[in-house]
Amino acid sequence: MKCLMRSLEKLCPHNMLRIKKKFSRIILVVGIIFMGNLLKADDYPARPVQVIVPTTPGGTFDKIARLIQRDIQDNQRLSEKLVIQNLPGAGGLFGTDRIKDATPDGYTVGLWNPGLVTSKIMGNADYDHTAFDIIGATGFVGLGLGVRDDSPFQSIEELITHLQNEPESIKVATNLGLPVHFFPLMFAEAAKLEFRFVQVGGGSKRLASILGGHTDLGQFSILEFENYRSDDPDRLGIKPLVFFTEERSSKFPSVPTTKELGYDLVMVESAFWLAPKGMSEQTLHVFRDALRGAMEDPRLVSEFKSMGMSAEFIEAPEVNAFLNDMRQLCEQIPEDRLKVTDVVPINFPIAIFTVTGACCFLLIVQSRKRNPTPTPASERSSIRTWAFLVVSGLYIAALPFLGFSLATILCVALSGFVLCGFRLRRPDIVGVATMTLALGVGINVLFRTVFKINLP
Amino acid sequence: MPLFSAFQEIFASPGVLWLIGGVMAGIFVGAIPGMGGGMLMAICIPLTFSMGPMDALLLLMGIHVGAVSGGLISATLLKMPGTPSSIMTTFDGYPMAAKGQPGKALSLGINSSLVGGLISGLFLVFLAPGLSYLALKIGPWEEFSLILMAMVLIAAIGQGNMPAALLSGALGMCATLPGKNPVSGDLRFTLGFDHLNEGFSLLSVLLGVFVMSQIIEDILSIKQKGTRIDLMMGSLLFTINEWKKNGVNLLRSACVGTWVGILPGVGASISSMVAYGTAKTFSRTPEKFGTGHEEGVIASETANNANVGGALIPLITLGIPGAPDSAILLGAMIIHNIQPGPLLFQSNADLVWGMIAGYFLAVISMFFVMLLSVRKLAQIINVKRQYLIPIVFVFCVIGAYVFNYRIFDVWVFFVFGLLGFSLRYLGIPLGPFVIGFILANKLETQLYSGLQLSDGSFLPLLTHPIALLFLVISLVMLVYSFLYSNSGKSKPSSGETTSPDI
Numbered sequence: 002m003k004c005l006m007r008s009l010e011k012l013c014p015h016n017m018l019r020i021k022k023k024f025s026r027i028i029l030v031v032g033i034i035f036m037g038n039l040l041k042a043d044d045y046p047a048r049p050v051q052v053i054v055p056t057t058p059g060g061t062f063d064k065i066a067r068l069i070q071r072d073i074q075d076n077q078r079l080s081e082k083l084v085i086q087n088l089p090g091a092g093g094l095f096g097t098d099r100i101k102d103a104t105p106d107g108y109t110v111g112l113w114n115p116g117l118v119t120s121k122i123m124g125n126a127d128y129d130h131t132a133f134d135i136i137g138a139t140g141f142v143g144l145g146l147g148v149r150d151d152s153p154f155q156s157i158e159e160l161i162t163h164l165q166n167e168p169e170s171i172k173v174a175t176n177l178g179l180p181v182h183f184f185p186l187m188f189a190e191a192a193k194l195e196f197r198f199v200q201v202g203g204g205s206k207r208l209a210s211i212l213g214g215h216t217d218l219g220q221f222s223i224l225e226f227e228n229y230r231s232d233d234p235d236r237l238g239i240k241p242l243v244f245f246t247e248e249r250s251s252k253f254p255s256v257p258t259t260k261e262l263g264y265d266l267v268m269v270e271s272a273f274w275l276a277p278k279g280m281s282e283q284t285l286h287v288f289r290d291a292l293r294g295a296m297e298d299p300r301l302v303s304e305f306k307s308m309g310m311s312a313e314f315i316e317a318p319e320v321n322a323f324l325n326d327m328r329q330l331c332e333q334i335p336e337d338r339l340k341v342t343d344v345v346p347i348n349f350p351i352a353i354f355t356v357t358g359a360c361c362f363l364l365i366v367q368s369r370k371r372n373p374t375p376t377p378a379s380e381r382s383s384i385r386t387w388a389f390l391v392v393s394g395l396y397i398a399a400l401p402f403l404g405f406s407l408a409t410i411l412c413v414a415l416s417g418f419v420l421c422g423f424r425l426r427r428p429d430i431v432g433v434a435t436m437t438l439a440l441g442v443g444i445n446v447l448f449r450t451v452f453k454i455n456l457p
Numbered sequence: 458m459p460l461f462s463a464f465q466e467i468f469a470s471p472g473v474l475w476l477i478g479g480v481m482a483g484i485f486v487g488a489i490p491g492m493g494g495g496m497l498m499a500i501c502i503p504l505t506f507s508m509g510p511m512d513a514l515l516l517l518m519g520i521h522v523g524a525v526s527g528g529l530i531s532a533t534l535l536k537m538p539g540t541p542s543s544i545m546t547t548f549d550g551y552p553m554a555a556k557g558q559p560g561k562a563l564s565l566g567i568n569s570s571l572v573g574g575l576i577s578g579l580f581l582v583f584l585a586p587g588l589s590y591l592a593l594k595i596g597p598w599e600e601f602s603l604i605l606m607a608m609v610l611i612a613a614i615g616q617g618n619m620p621a622a623l624l625s626g627a628l629g630m631c632a633t634l635p636g637k638n639p640v641s642g643d644l645r646f647t648l649g650f651d652h653l654n655e656g657f658s659l660l661s662v663l664l665g666v667f668v669m670s671q672i673i674e675d676i677l678s679i680k681q682k683g684t685r686i687d688l689m690m691g692s693l694l695f696t697i698n699e700w701k702k703n704g705v706n707l708l709r710s711a712c713v714g715t716w717v718g719i720l721p722g723v724g725a726s727i728s729s730m731v732a733y734g735t736a737k738t739f740s741r742t743p744e745k746f747g748t749g750h751e752e753g754v755i756a757s758e759t760a761n762n763a764n765v766g767g768a769l770i771p772l773i774t775l776g777i778p779g780a781p782d783s784a785i786l787l788g789a790m791i792i793h794n795i796q797p798g799p800l801l802f803q804s805n806a807d808l809v810w811g812m813i814a815g816y817f818l819a820v821i822s823m824f825f826v827m828l829l830s831v832r833k834l835a836q837i838i839n840v841k842r843q844y845l846i847p848i849v850f851v852f853c854v855i856g857a858y859v860f861n862y863r864i865f866d867v868w869v870f871f872v873f874g875l876l877g878f879s880l881r882y883l884g885i886p887l888g889p890f891v892i893g894f895i896l897a898n899k900l901e902t903q904l905y906s907g908l909q910l911s912d913g914s915f916l917p918l919l920t921h922p923i924a925l926l927f928l929v930i931s932l933v934m935l936v937y938s939f940l941y942s943n944s945g946k947s948k949p950s951s952g953e954t955t956s957p958d959i
Contacts, residue, residue, distance in 0.1 A: 058502040059788015067506070067792065085503070090861045091655050098651075125654070172910060199909045200902075205777040205784075209721050212775070213593035215910060228776065228798035236586070236799050307794065349901050350645065353630045360624030364885075367620055386676045390875075393850060397867050400854075413847045420679065420843040432844055440851045448855075 045107050045284050046081040053103075053111035055096025057089045061224070061308060065272045066112060069139060069292065072301045078291040092116065092179060094126055097275070101132050105279035110136065110288065112272045115180045118324055122331045123178035123339065130324045133275040137289055138315040139296055140305050141271035143223045145244035145256070146185060149211050150237045157243040157257060160218075161192060168195040174207040174216035175200065181207070181220045184245060184268045186338065187330050191264040212237055222270055223250050224309030245269070252309075268327070273320060289317075388419040410441035460582065463810035467515070467818060475508070475516040476815055480822045483523020487530075488834060490537040490668045491853035493660070494524025496860070498785045502792065510793035511808060515815045517789055521782055522574065522819040525725060525761050526827060529566040533754075534559060534838040537668045537849065541660070542725035542761035544667060544891060545733045549746065549753030556749055559835060565751050566758045567827045568695045569707060573759035574820030576711035577718065577766025581773075581813055589774040592719045597906035598917045600720070602927035604900045607731055608892065609931045622889045625880065629893025632657060632873075652865040661857045661869040662894055663726075666887055668853055669874020672846055674881060679842050694828075706736055706755050714760030718767020723899075724780045725764040730892055732760030738934055762820070769816060773809055775799055 054066045063085075070083040088096040093116050103109035121129035146157075154160045164171055173196045175182040182198065189196050196218070201210045208229060210216045221229070221239065223246075231238030241256050245268040249258055259266040274292065276285065295301055296314040305312035315323075396412035403411070417433035467473050486497045498517050505513035528543030533550035546566065553562040580588065595603070608626070635646040636656030647653040710732040717728035736756035737746045746753045768779030769786075776797030778784035790797050795805060802809050837845070857870040880887060911917050918924050 057785070057788060058499050059785060059790075059792050061791055063788070064792050067503075071506075086862075087499075088862055094654070095861060095863070197909075200906055205721060205787075209593055209771075209775070209777050210596070213596055215596035224796075228796045228800065231799045233799075233803075236590075238799050350634050353627060353634065353897070357624065357627035357631055360620050360627050363620035364624055382677060382679050385679065386673060389676055389846075390673070394871065397854065397864065397871055400867070401864055409851055413851065416847045416850070417843060420676065420846060429843070432841070436844055436848060440848065444851070444855070 044080075045287050046079055048108065049081045049084045050079070050107065050288075051109045052083050052085050053096050053100050053109065054085055054087050055089060055093040055111070055113055056087065058087050062112075062114065062272065063087065064308070065139065065305075065310075068301060068304055069295050072295040072298055073291050076294065076298065078294045079287070092120065092125065094120060097126075100275050101128060101277055103277045105134075105277040107276070107280055107284035107288070110274060110276045112139075112274045114270055114272065115268075115324070115327060117273065117275075118328050119178060119180055119183045119331060122183075122328070125178055129328065130273070130275075130321070132278065134278050134280050134285065135317045135320050135324075136274035136276050136285060137292055137317050138271045138273045138320045139292060140310040140312050141269040141315070142308070142310040143244050143246035143250060144180075144184060144220055144268055144270055145223065145226065145241040145246075146188065146218055147211075147221055147226055147239045147241040148218055149214065150231060150240055152217065152240075154242065157262065160242060161194065164194045164196075169197045171218055172197050172199050172216040174210040174219040176202055176207070180268075180270070183331055183334075185218070185220050186334055187266060187268070188243075188245070188259065188264070190334055190338070191259075191266055192262075208239070211239060218242075222309065223252065227252055227309060266330075271315070273324075289314075385419055385422070388423075389416055392416050392419060406441050406445045409444075410437050413437040413440050459806065459810045460814055463807070463814035464818070466807075467511075467811065467814055470511070472512045472515045472815075473818070475512050476519040476818055477822050477826070479516040479519025479521075480523040480819055481519075481826055483520035483525075484527035484530075484823065484826055484830070485523075486520075487524030487527025487543075488539045488837075489852050490531050490535070490539050490849050491664060491856035493528075493540040493856065494521050495782045495785060496856060497524065498782065498789075500859075502785070502789050505789065506792070510790070510795055511811050513789055513793055514786065514808075514812055515819075517786055518812065518815050519819045519822070521786070522762070522765055522816070522823050523826070525765055526567070526570045526758075526823050528761075529563070529570065529758055530831065530834050531837070533562045533566060534835060535671070535845075535849075537671050538663075540725075541663050542729055542764070543757070544663070544726055544888070545729040545757035545761075546754060547667070548733070548888065549748070549750050549757070552747070552749035553751070553754065554838070558749075559838065561751070562749075562754055563831050563835065564695070565754045567824065567831065569710075569755045569758035570762040570827070571820060571824040572707045573711045573714055573762035573764075574766060574823070575817070576708070577715040577763040578813070578817050578820060580715050581766050581770055581816065585770045585774050588716075588719055589771045592721070592771055592779075593775075594923060595720055596921070597903045597910060598921050598924040599927065601900065601903040601907055602918060602924045602931065603720075604896050604903065606927045606931040606934070607727060607734075607896055608900070609734075609935050621885045625885045625887065626889035626893035628880075629890040629895075630897035632662065632890075632894050633898045652863065656898070657869050657873070658857075658860055658866050659895065660860050661866045662873050663891060664853050664857055665870040665873025666877035666880075666890060668849065669870060670877030670881055670887070672850060673874065673878040675842055675846060703751070703755050706752050707759055709739075710736060710756040710759035711763040714763025715767035715770075717760070718764035718779050719770050721771055721777050721779055724782070725761045726891075727895060728764040728767075729757040729761040732756040734934075738937055766816060766820075769812070772797065773801060773812065776801065 052066055052070065054063050056062045066085055070085055073079055074082045088099055090096075093113055096111060097113050097117065100109065100111035100113075117130045120126040148154055148160075154163065160171070173185055175185065175198050177198070177200050185196060186198070188194075199210075199216055201207045201216065204221075204225070207216075207219045208221075208225075211219050219239075221241070223241075223244070226239065226241045229238045230240065241253055243262070244250055244253070244256055244258050245266055246258050247260060247267055250256065274288075276288075293314045296312055302312040392412060392415045396408055399408045399411070402408075414433060414437045417429070417436060421429050421433070467476070482497065483494050486492045487494055498520050501517065501520065502513075505516060508516070524540055525542050528539035529546055529550070531537050531539040532543040532546040533554050536547050536551040538544045538547055550562045550566060553559070553565075633656060635648075635653045636644070637654065638645055644654060713732040713735060714725075714728045717723055717731055718725070733746075733753060733756045736752050737743045740746065740750075740752055742750065742752075764780060765783075768783040771777045771779045772783050772787060776787070776799065778787045787797055795801070795808060853870060854867050857866045858864065860866055877887060877890075880890065907917060908914075918928060
């Protein structure tokens, strides 16, 4: 700004006062408009709303968010659009952390599944659904337990009888700490059975484990049972034995529900929309209206149905009640049933440290015999290296504060300077400058506009 | 045959443009250290919403194939792997280029990539269903002994300085310790850092250890006027003699790559490691590995491309992704209303043949695009280091950040860069570090899973035939390489090391 003013002054000094006055008037007007916008709180949303999805792009959960995003945009249910940001990791905790800690101004929301409750009980998270304002839930899909097609158990009753005679003889593929662990465990508690849980991992791995005959039983959604059903005797698929739903599934009419068996267990996979605590009632109201409208749209309903999900908007009080009930049931599970007994005789970390220590020892012994050749010091530019390391370290530290563009511009310019030997000759200046601008500004623009990714 | 009509369909539609565009983008991004195919695929998924499912899959497939091959370029010319799958290529590709034969290195890489891709494609077409059911038989014990076998390769890659290699591997294993105990889910060694709950992210560690440490190394030697590498390359195609000489290696590495790719959860970097180690064990000149030996480049590049095709097999036949990057394809399929599973072939035969045809086309276009563009892309080696280094560094920062949107990962990248450099300085090879890091976690998980299944008994190792087979092979290879290293190896003369500082 100052340079601009100074150069303007040099050109026409007598106009300077006029220009200064004009500028201040413009700034005043802009300021008033800006303040006005701040005061117009009931104009939510006034800019795009960020929706955090704690999974990688693609997959059912992400798809739910994107279907709703598209519906809201196509039907203009909100005055601005939704922007999806995928934050995978830590079994969903990275994403839910971010939602929880966001400013409750209505411009950051997110969604997650019952893992919210189970993570806290497992001890992986120190919060659960009570740390959020629940907006509501969009759709749910029924879950059930299933076995491989050629399993000796044709029905759940046979399985239960077998387990009553031989407890712990059935191996359940699971992912410890997540709903696929808890729900079967709750079923086992209710039916007074003992499963043997085996840590396998995510959906694909559990399917592979059962299909490969390594484990006997697993929890899957109705949709997954449909997809992995196989009528071909040469190709094995999986078949459900019982569903944790209110009513029987139309796709599997012969499979009973837990309610029919006498257990009051209804467990579903659902997308719970979450907002950081403290959002105003009005903002919540606007967003809920949009979601409600979306879930009534016939096109969306049919898309959900083809995913095997019911298309309903479930209001916040009902969602809270469901999650509270679930938490209560989970808390009733005795602690020792949660943890899988440690069967391993080897303590891995100790083993690794011992090996490391032994190798160090061997190495030291060996190096006494050899003479390493030092490279001539003049050939090694240590100062530049240290300087670069300092610059780059500061760059990383500065990223969250200065933002990508500014930090990168500074870093690249400085490191260009450092690497060129602390002095810049003419040709280098052009090169460094282009590089700085291209990296600092160009990349940021590219990522923001084309890929919709926000760099720090 | 439905495959041919699938080919025709692709050519008739705009899909072929998406495919070739994807291949080009993939090669370009794969060549940039810090950015990989997985990242590009993930960020392109939202872009594909307005496309039809076939076009979307062709685009993503193109990127996938292109990126794995693109990594070859920076691995060979800059000694920085462009993607994790090209780590092994740096071991022999770079020394070859440094000795003044960049063209040969690139030619080896490109031709090997083609062969690897095509052979795994053949497996895909003819043997898919059978292979995938075989793959399902791989349970925790089988994976455990398979990983043991892969770890034996630490000895094979060790290049004579066994204690250093073992230490490097052990340090890599130490680096996987922070995080969750695979069985109980309890946290260990996180020192109160929430961010360490998942352990160090693989990408940050790899980028740090290989690329950042190389950057530091490059700055240190920046004053040394590097010899301007002559980029006048002859023909990049193999001659008949070269085909004959390397035929066995090509075939074997392609098979290794395909089979490792079929195993769910194992990625391209492991397949190239296994192929490299196998090639070295069975080679007549194992001591040349690591100094710019063509067998090394061939093994690595064939396997990592074969891995892509291999990973498609369980994806198409069972709906289970064989590698992390193909999991992204799975996600894309779901978003486009394609339900993967054993019934995919029946319900969506056109799509499946389209994907297979697309894969072949991607491999072939990759070959041609590489041939045409590699001379230009190779100019990168003559860009002044002063410019190259900040550019690569910024891309690495972006790549590390975009993985999980955390600054912590960028710090991990930085710190492991310093660590990697210290290892180099002490003459400790980096390869085993990475092997230890990638495999230790899996080893532990599979051992625990296996013991959970067998209720604490180690007996399945002997009773499961496949597990026993891998165990026996590991022992054989261990003994073999031990014998070999004691017989015809030349001792390093004082003041000069034959094995490069990898």
